[in-house]
Amino acid sequence: MLSLCLSLLESDGDRALFREFHGRYERRLYAVALGLLRDPRRAEDAVQEAMVHIAGHFDQFKKIFEEDCLKIGPWAVIIVKHAALDLLRQEERLAALPEHWEAQAAETAESEDGYRRLVELIRSMPDRDREVLELRFVREWEIRDIARRLSISETTARKRVDRARARLVAVLRREGYEHGK
Structure with missing residues (x-):
């Protein structure tokens, strides 16, 4: 992986x-x-993605390094966090809302139809809304767990859930559905 990154540099x-940056960070x-x-394997993947990104944006790296070399570490941490979160989102999208979960909550044919429509609506929502709705109401995660998963504060997670739910x-x-009907 290091050789791939080095090959991107002129x-x-x-x-x-x-090389110095890689060894240090x-x-x-x-x-x-x-x-x-x-997961160690996925963590390695995230680091590789981050290192390739950094090598591919080495002009930006050098600019930050020249301004204040102490900012390189935090900058690189942000990049690896984004890489890790991208991996999580990609895996969640692939594993999100398995087909068999729809029928589990339905007790009658009418409630099953309503439940299926709700699933369709959640699936059709923008990723940001869909993700928090699935975590909160389908997987029944606590707000603190959602916040940790998305690397945001609990207040922000609560606001995202509330806003997505309101939408x-x-x-x-x-579509004509009323609360409680």
Whole structure:
């Protein structure tokens, strides 16, 4: 992986700087990714994605490094967090709302139809809304767990859930569904 990153760089000076950066920060970035992903293999994937991103944006790296070399670490941590969260989102999208969960909650044919329509509506919502609705109401996660998963504060997670729920309720009302019916 290091050789791939080095091949993206143009000069020997850039390659030497990247090697130094890689040696100094790889373990730290791995620890951050592992904390989010809880899986060593996926954490390694996130670090690789982050390192390739950094090598691909090395002009930005050098600019930050020249302004204040102490900002490189936090900048790289942000990049690896985004890589890890992208992996989580990608896996969640692939595993989101398995087909068999629809029928589990339905008790009658009428309630099953309503439940299926609700599932369709959740699936059709923008990713940001769909994700928090699934985590909160389908998987029944606590707000603190949603916040941790999305790397946001609990207040922000609560607001996202409330806003997504309000948008879902608005869609349901437009389709003629009323609360409690």
